[in-house]
Amino acid sequence: MPLGASAMPPAEYLDFCQRQPGDCGAAPQTVLAGVAKAKAERAALLAAATPTALAALASNPPAATSASRASNTAAMTAATPPAATLTPATAVALAPTDALTPAILRPLDMEASTPRMSSQxxxxxxxxNDKVNRAFRATTDIATYGRVDYWATPIAYGVRKGDCEDYVLExxxxxxxxxxxxxxLNIGIVVTPQGETHAVLLVATSEGEFVLDNMSPWVKPWDQTGYRWRQxxxxGDPFNWVMIQDPARRPAPAPAAPMVERLVVASLS
Structure with missing residues (x-):
């Protein structure tokens, strides 16, 4: 995946890491310190915005997010599936209490921090992907939490609904x-063919990166999802985010200042 300029982590993801640092790193105190630093950098970036940067921000609004993401699942499921080797595993019922219980399987073959792709x-x-997709119902954060955007792990708390970021975190x-x-394991932000901002989970393997998505039962290579990639x-670093040079996009003019691209990213959160 071609990576671009650095980007600020989404503000709501930082709030999540502040609430649940254990889900953002092995050392909670390090995560909390990182959250404080990232929030200070975000505030400084926005405070230092120039008129040119703000004009660029206004001309690049975030994509609309509708309440109908779940309705796209049926259409995507009905599409022609990948080859037989990419068929989803047999569905298994999932209860909130066992969602995070590791399977009793042989250790994965590892090369550095990248798992070797295998049938296992x-x-x-x-x-x-199948378990979590079936574990709770896709709803908006307004309906679930009364907030426009709230990142959470609903299964961990016995909640049976959530949106795309919640599926990713679970x-x-x-x-x-x-x-x-x-x-x-990395969070990716994309734009769907319907123009909606959406979150998916990227899994790096020896055969490339694959996408786990609540809007599809299929685990797919990142460049076969039909999405436009943003950041x-x-x-796996909670504070290391970058823009993505999406090959599906036409080349755009260079920004007037390096800050512009980061401000556009900050506006997505």
Missing amino acids: LWARLNRV KQRALIADGLPREA RQVD
Whole structure:
């Protein structure tokens, strides 16, 4: 995946890490310090915005987010599936209390922090994607929490509804509990064909990065999702986010100042 300029982490993700630092790193105190630093950088960036940067921000508004994300699932499911080797694993019923219980499987083959793709790893990815997708109902944060955007892990608290970021965070939790390294699991922000901002989980493997998505039962290579890629985490670091040079986009003029691109990203949160 071609990476671009650095980007600020979404503000609501920082709030999540502040509430649940254990879900954002192995050392909670380090995570909390990182959150404080990132929030200070965000505030300084916005305070230093020039008129040119603000004009660029106004001309690049975030994509609309509707209440009908769940309605797209049926249409995507009805699409022609990938090859037989990419068929989702058999569905398994999931209760909130066992969502993060690691499977009793052989250790994964690892190269540094990147798991080696194998039939075993493929089955794990499909199992987790299917389990979490079936664990709760897709709803907006307004309906669930009374807030426009609120990142959470609903399964951990017995909540049976949430939106795309919640699916991502639960899948990340489940895969870490299942033995995958945090460095291989990254949050990605995309734009759907319907123009909606959407979050997915990227899993780095020896065969490339694959996407776990609540709007599809299929685990797919990142460049076969039909999405336009905006930004992502790098190496599982909660505070290392970058823009993505989406090959589906036409080249755009260079920004007037380096701050512009980061401000546009900050506006998505």
